[in-house]
Amino acid sequence: MIVGPDNLFALPQTSALLQAELACVPELARQRPAGRALVLQPGAAQRGLELDVGHLRAVRLHALDGLLGGDVTCAADALPFEGDAFQFVVVQHVGDVLPAAHGLPAELARVLVPGGSLLWLGFNRWSPWLAWLHWQARGGLAAPTASRTESVRRLLAGAGLEVGPATTLGSCWPSQGVDDGALAPLRAVWRVVASKRQTILTPLRPRRRRPQVAARPSLALPSRRSSA
Known part of the structure; x- marks a missing residue:
């Protein structure tokens, strides 16, 4: 029996879904210059998923007893990285496992470089x-808590990120293929891509100094009325 808070994510159906989610990562990673990528996943078992971040160096963390573990151990709202440290950030269902980590979006915005990209993935409530996941958890296993899409988007926007529209992916049911058309809103996962605003320095136009013009003698003399 698999134990731990991430056991449902290790089920074959869920693992296949999570692997499919990562299919969009290489394209997003290629758009970034050389640097590091931060990858947050729901549990230690997901470190075995194939992850292609291209030329970026990946730092991988996962949810662990209310904290983040993996390459480092830390609180979700206190990442031990300097600001502007990562070109690309992937958040895969960490919001579903640590729903109380409201400070995570602000921390991710802090460590993301200006112009960097963030991919957030969560279960569609x-x-x-x-x-199906809650049925699988009926024996006392920890079930994920689907984060509200708009709540996460507001937190990301409040942290200073430009947030794109939310889209859905996957199937409506574990035994089905990808659903299109009218069933798209019921797909398994929603995702959003955000970017950190770049600070653009606008040069100030130099102030033009007006040349001082000496008064003509005729204008400097007192008028007839004043001298009368």
């Missing part, structure tokens, strides 16, 4: 997948 309207998808039948969530009911």
Whole structure:
């Protein structure tokens, strides 16, 4: 029996879904210059998923007893990295495992370089997948808490990120293929891509100094009325 807070994510159906989510990572990583990528995942078992961040050096963390573990151990709202440290950040269902980590978006914005990209993935609370996961957790296993899409987008925007629209991916049910058309809102996962605003320095136009013009003698003399 698999134990730990991430056991449901290690099920074959869930593992396949999480692996499919990472298919968009290489394209986003290629858009960034050389540097580091920060990858946050729901549990230690997901470190075995194939992850391609291209030329970026990956730092991988996962949820661990209310904290983040992996390459380093820290609180979700106190990442031990300097500001502007990562070109790319991937957050895969960490918000579903650590729903109380409201300070995480602000920390991710802090460590993301200006112009850097952030990919956030979470379970769709309207998808039948969530009911299936809770059924699998009926024996006392920890079930994920689907984060509200708009709540996460507001937190990211409040942290100074430009947040794109939310889209859905995956199937509506573990045994099905990808659903299109009218069933798209019921897909398993929602994702959003955000970027950190770049600070643009606008040069100030130099103030033009007006040349001082000496008064003409005729204008400097007192008028007839004043001298009368």
